[in-house]
Amino acid sequence: MKILVTGAGGFIGRHMVSALQDRKGITVYQCFHETDKEELDAYLSRCDFLYHLAGVNRSEQMEDFTTGNTLFTKELVCSLLRHKNKCPILYASSIHAVLETPYGRSKREAEEILKTYENKGGRVNIYRLPNLFGKGAKPNYNSVVATFCYNLVRGLPIVVHDRSTVLNLSYIDDVVQEFVGVIEGEGRKEADGYYTISKIFRVSLGEIADTLYTFLNQEVKQEELTEFQRDLYETFISYKLEAQS
Incomplete structure (x- = not known):
């Protein structure tokens, strides 16, 4: 193919x-x-x-x-x-x-x-x-998660204009997995005729910032994290390793 x-x-x-x-x-x-x-x-x-x-x-x-x-x-x-x-x-x-x-x-x-x-x-x-996040997203472009991760691992400040702002986020690995399935005719078509990613997280900017600060300042036990937090942690670590390389 x-x-x-x-x-x-x-x-x-x-x-x-x-x-x-x-x-x-x-x-x-x-x-x-x-x-x-x-x-x-x-x-x-x-x-x-x-x-x-x-x-x-x-x-x-x-x-x-x-x-x-x-x-x-x-x-x-x-x-x-x-x-x-x-x-x-x-x-x-x-x-x-x-x-x-x-x-x-x-x-x-x-x-x-x-x-x-x-x-x-x-x-x-x-x-x-929706908004996407994951390893390799460009900071200061179109991903607030990428910007936050990039800045934090470099000791730069992050700006949260409104902590209560809620974002719909999908993790890039979930998006790619779903896209691969479309080859075989899979996919969830909504009533309006458009397709949506089946796994979407609804989180506030404040929650994202607080969680990332936790990753930066405390030892992380992945088994205690929610699914979104695990995906966010993997994203954060990728930027940390990049900054150290």
Whole structure:
């Protein structure tokens, strides 16, 4: 089975590629920001499944959202249809797709393009992902957990504007596990037609900060941790080891 992963250099993409490469019988094509159009087009002509994980979620140039999310998705779909390749697509959208922001609109427009592809016979799984955390997330970018971990292990302060703010978080390992299952037709489709990660933690910023300070200042007994705390601890340790290397 030949699988194409766009955004292979990103947070989700790196974990996805690693998981797929560990599976027998799978050839992984990787699309990076610098991959030229001819090479990408060749991948699209023969892939059996497409994980569309590429996108722009932060930029000072508003047009970057349209280019990186909407137009790039259109290019992928047009190439597949041109090659008469109606392979299944999993799209990493966002819960922010409902918002009237440049980012939200661009993700929503990309979703509509993929729904058109589905109407033409291609299977599509659109995941509106919550906030993600885990090893390798970029600090000071789009993951508050990554920022907190990065700062704490370096002796830098963390800023909690509102301790009561509640986040919906999914651990990257759970996301990848669920994404791999989609190859076999698994996935939880909600009434609105979108897919969601089955395991989502609802935690406050204050709880996250307090737990991380505990990891920093006290001996941790993992058997006493909740599932979320264990995942958070594994994330914290990865940043600690990185800072010590």
